[in-house]
């Protein structure tokens with residue numbers, strides 16, 4: 001029987017993949033909810049068929065179904081927990097099938113060659129691989145490779161470079177196997193990890209400042225999906241990752257949804273311990289936000305030139321993108337005021353939801369055996385556990401019905 005190592009509370013425990021799959025069963029949902037468990041056949045197919053790139057969660061799209069860290073940890077564990085030689089063989093076969101080594105050359109310029117020393121899955125809902133390369137000059141290099149059709153990421157990284165902001169390398173390639181993103185590996189520290197780590201407490205104000213800057217830039221570019229797992233912190237510097245939605249029509253509506261769901265830059269302010277602390281952090285957020293808008297307004301022509309260069313002057317959507325930016329920067333003071341109103345309104349909603357999150361946690365402590373009867377409650381409980389998020393997309397649900405069991 002295949003075994004896999006799992007570290008729990010610092011102890012090494014041998015887990016079979018069957019045991020891991022059983023653990024996943026407890027975290028999945030009875031049909032027809034739309035978030036199924038993995039079967040042994042799913043796993044075997046992924047492990048034996050090199051043409052299957054991702055071991056993705058079996059979740060229906062478009063239904064607002066959310067997953068938790070527990071799901072992604074187990075999903076990765078089913079792949080990464082295998083002995084290294086076996087894992088390298090399985091993932092190496094996939095890399096050969098999809099000709100990944102050629103794409104990695106985007107990060108390692110000829111004539112330097114390399115060998116692949118290790119591959120692990122660091123993705124959330126789908127597989128995203130961290131690859132450790134050994135260059136022929138002896139140096140080690142970690143890069144990330146991910147399937148991605150639209151290349152918003154490289155546009156964004158290069159813009160960061162042009163603006164003089166911290167940036168990382170990112171390349172995109174399209175071939176017969178689809179679209180691929182290859183990126184510098186930025187470590188594993190999410191905002192949540194940074195906030196929870198007492199050693200990085202001194203860095204927090206600086207992280208909040210950088211979040212405010214990225215909130216402003218994100219709003220100007222209509223960058224979506226800016227939740228806390230799409231930022232990483234390395235050496236105190238904040239890096240936005242997973243840039244896939246830009247110039248999104250209705251972007252502000254999504255900003256509201258993410259703040260109300262406790263998973264956007266501004267929601268970190270809810271960690272303030274006192275009213276005075278909150279007021280000070282809020283003032284500092286908006287000061288940085290406004291300064292960033294002002295700064296970006298002076299660089300509007302650079303941003304628009306960059307859009308034209310990246311997406312092509314002749315592309316009919318390019319003027320739509322530059323107009324998107326212009327609309328927001330031309331009267332940035334009015335935009336600033338509108339965003340303040342929007343952010344604060346969503347924040348009030350988030351505070352209300354945080355209370356419900358505590359209520360749900362207390363209810364589960366007392367009634368954990370009942371949780372399977374209420375799949376949406378179970379989903380929110382698992383999705384929000386060990387995260388700052390709170391009832392994301394609740395506005396799309398029937399709140400009264402959803403929360404009725406908590407009242408009883």
Ligand SMILES: Nc1ncnc2c1ncn2[C@@H]1O[C@H](COP(=O)(O)OP(=O)(O)O)[C@@H](O)[C@H]1O
Nearest residue numbers: 122123124128144183184185186187229241242
């Ligand atoms: N460049 C990177 N450096 C380090 N970790 C990364 C990097 N890119 C992605 N990751 C990790 O993989 C996870 C999933 O990648 P992401 O690009 O966000 O894909 P998805 O579209 O599936 O959310 C991220 O939340 C992060 O933990």
Ligand SMILES: [Mg+2]
Nearest residue numbers: 124229230242
């Ligand atoms: Mg992501």
